[in-house]
Amino acid sequence: MxxxxxxxxxxxxxxxxxxxxxxxxxxxxxxxxxxxxxxxxxxxxxxxxxxxxxxxxxxxxxxxxxxxxxxxxxxxxxxxxxxxxxxxxxxxxxxxxxxxxxxxxxxxxxxxxxxxxxxxxxxxxxxxxxxxxxxxxxxxxxxxxxxxxxxxxxxxxxxxxxxxxxxxxxxxxxxxxxxxxxxxxxxxxxxxxxxxxxxxxxxxxxxxxAVRSESHVRWVEDGEERVLRTADPSRAAWELHRRFDGPVPGLEVRRPSLEESYLSLIGRAA
Ligand SMILES: Nc1ncnc2c1ncn2[C@@H]1O[C@H](COP(=O)(O)OP(=O)(O)OP(=O)(O)O)[C@@H](O)[C@H]1O
Structure with missing residues (x-):
């Protein structure tokens, strides 16, 4: 149109x-x-x-x-x-x-x-x-x-x-x-x-x-905060756990809400 x-x-x-x-x-x-x-x-x-x-x-x-x-x-x-x-x-x-x-x-x-x-x-x-x-x-x-x-x-x-x-x-x-x-x-x-x-x-x-965007996995390494964006946060956490050979310092996994995902979808495509 x-x-x-x-x-x-x-x-x-x-x-x-x-x-x-x-x-x-x-x-x-x-x-x-x-x-x-x-x-x-x-x-x-x-x-x-x-x-x-x-x-x-x-x-x-x-x-x-x-x-x-x-x-x-x-x-x-x-x-x-x-x-x-x-x-x-x-x-x-x-x-x-x-x-x-x-x-x-x-x-x-x-x-x-x-x-x-x-x-x-x-x-x-x-x-x-x-x-x-x-x-x-x-x-x-x-x-x-x-x-x-x-x-x-x-x-x-x-x-x-x-x-x-x-x-x-x-x-x-x-x-x-x-x-x-x-x-x-x-x-x-x-x-x-x-x-x-x-x-x-x-x-x-x-x-x-369809809308759900990537999760954020955060942790602390060498005194700095690291962030990884991933569609598979449990795998990322598991790999970090293996790499640290135990608890991961400051580990936090956050899935965006549907609202946040929608806003990022319309922001990206607009
Ligand atoms: N009569 C018109 N002449 C020229 N452009 C128009 C006309 N009506 C709408 N537009 C343009 O067409 C696009 C779509 O407008 P439309 O009103 O369909 O959007 P909308 O999704 O209903 O928006 P809103 O949520 O603000 O009501 C907009 O860029 C608008 O500026």
Whole structure:
């Protein structure tokens, strides 16, 4: 995908299954929003093939659009509408909308039903955004950085909600995030996008195995600290033990956390 002469996505090849929660993870500017905008039919691609729910988004019909739920990074419109009023209004465009009151209850927004959108807190606004995204009973839900600005409790609640939407309602969910822990917790599979390319794609376990970088083995020798970077720290420790013919002074083995490994992956490739 190019914006003018600048290529921002290269060789992105994704296959997302029905009923799956799939995360696109990557740093700012990696190309996450561009990717989902292409899939949503909001942006025409400069090259490549795309098929979403059996159709090319660039040539999609209104019937196809009605099967999508879209939650953008920020909606700035409708500040004067009440939460329930906005849900009922948007629902009226669909053949079989969800009941606004049931939706508000499911999202913990019953107390805010009559409140103007402009008076909701950030977390309440985001939950209303999701309610608006699912009012038309979509088959596929796009969530662009859904938990930005959430406190930890709101984030946990939101994760529970997304898990329920996939498990109970069979909705396929594609979300973007900067947060490795969020992708790990929420998604069945994650693709890490770095500078417009998929660096790694897989389940949380596959991600951990692929991303995990080398361990650091430290010890003291001739009064100086030595450091060895290795993928096989137990072998390195064993060899040191043999060389010292006993305990190794100041021996320390440290495996980087997944977060550290992810940061080094995006740092290296960016
Ligand atoms: N309309 C546009 N015209 C030109 N370049 C653009 C346009 N939109 C995005 N870009 C560039 O494309 C690249 C990918 O942007 P994109 O918004 O897809 O990234 P992102 O991963 O969603 O980032 P963020 O996490 O910051 O939202 C960036 O370098 C950005 O500057």
């Amino acid at each position: 190019k914006y003018g002469a600048t290529e921002v996505l290269r060789g992105v090849d994704l296959d997302i299954r029905r009923g799956e929660i799939f995360a696109l993870l990557g740093p700012n500017g990696a190309g996450k929003t561009t990717t989902i905008e292409i899939l949503e039919g909001f942006r025409n691609r400069s090259a490549g093939e795309v098929n979403v729910l059996g159709a090319d988004p660039e040539r999609a019909t209104e019937t196809w659009r009605a099967k999508l739920g879209i939650v953008l990074q920020s909606w700035r419109d409708h500040p004067r509408w009440g939460a329930r009023e906005l849900l009922a209004h948007l629902g009226s465009f669909y053949d079989d909308p969800r009941d606004p009151d049931e939706l508000l209850a499911a999202l913990g927004l019953t107390a805010q039903a009559g409140q103007r959108v402009s008076r909701l807190s950030g977390g309440q606004r985001r939950r209303l955004d999701v309610a608006l995204g699912i009012v038309g009973r979509p088959e596929l839900l796009f969530l662009d950085e859904p938990t930005t600005g959430f406190d930890p409790e709101a984030r946990r609640e939101f994760h529970r909600l997304v898990g329920k939407l996939a498990a109970d309602d069979g909705i396929t969910i594609l979300l973007t995030t900067h947060d490795l822990a969020e992708a790990e917790k929420l998604a069945h599979r994650t693709a890490i996008l770095v500078a417009g390319e998929i660096a790694v794609c897989g389940t949380p376990a596959e991600l951990a195995a």
